[in-house]
Amino acid sequence: MKKIFLLFTVVMTLLSCSSDDNTSDSNELVGSWRLQKIVTFPGDVYNFNESELVVYHFNENMNLVVESNIELDDLLSPLVTSQTVPYSFYFDTIWFDAEVVQLGNNSNNVGSFYYSNDSNILTLSEYDGSLLTFIKIQ
Numbered sequence: 001m002k003k004i005f006l007l008f009t010v011v012m013t014l015l016s017c018s019s020d021d022n023t024s025d026s027n028e029l030v031g032s033w034r035l036q037k038i039v040t041f042p043g044d045v046y047n048f049n050e051s052e053l054v055v056y057h058f059n060e061n062m063n064l065v066v067e068s069n070i071e072l073d074d075l076l077s078p079l080v081t082s083q084t085v086p087y088s089f090y091f092d093t094i095w096f097d098a099e100v101v102q103l104g105n106n107s108n109n110v111g112s113f114y115y116s117n118d119s120n121i122l123t124l125s126e127y128d129g130s131l132l133t134f135i136k137i138q
Contacts, residue, residue, distance in 0.1 A: 029058040035132035095127035
């Protein structure tokens with residue numbers, strides 16, 4: 001009887017375990033996002049008008065395609081330059097204590113950003129820099 005109880009306990013334990021190794025099964029950034037505004041650390045605000053186009057296309061294959069028809073100063077240039085870079089996610093315990101997205105790699109680093117997706121509004125914020133606000137277009 002003890003063996004049957006032990007076997008039952010082991011089986012139930014194994015069946016009740018779930019695989020939650022991946023904290024985010026779906027990539028909520030996938031899609032096209034039009035940049036609306038950049039707020040820099042000193043408080044400068046850059047609002048984009050209708051003729052200024054900067055679109056971030058986050059693809060399922062973990063590539064970010066930036067489409068842009070503008071140029072900004074050197075500090076903001078990496079954020080608005082047309083380019084294709086990889087992106088990845090990691091959990092940052094130093095600055096944000098949250099999941100962040102790394103845009104770019106060692107050879108072309110755009111930055112690491114805490115992100116928030118509230119319906120059709122995406123915000124990307126650097127720990128010591130810019131706050132980018134996007135609206136979803138696709």
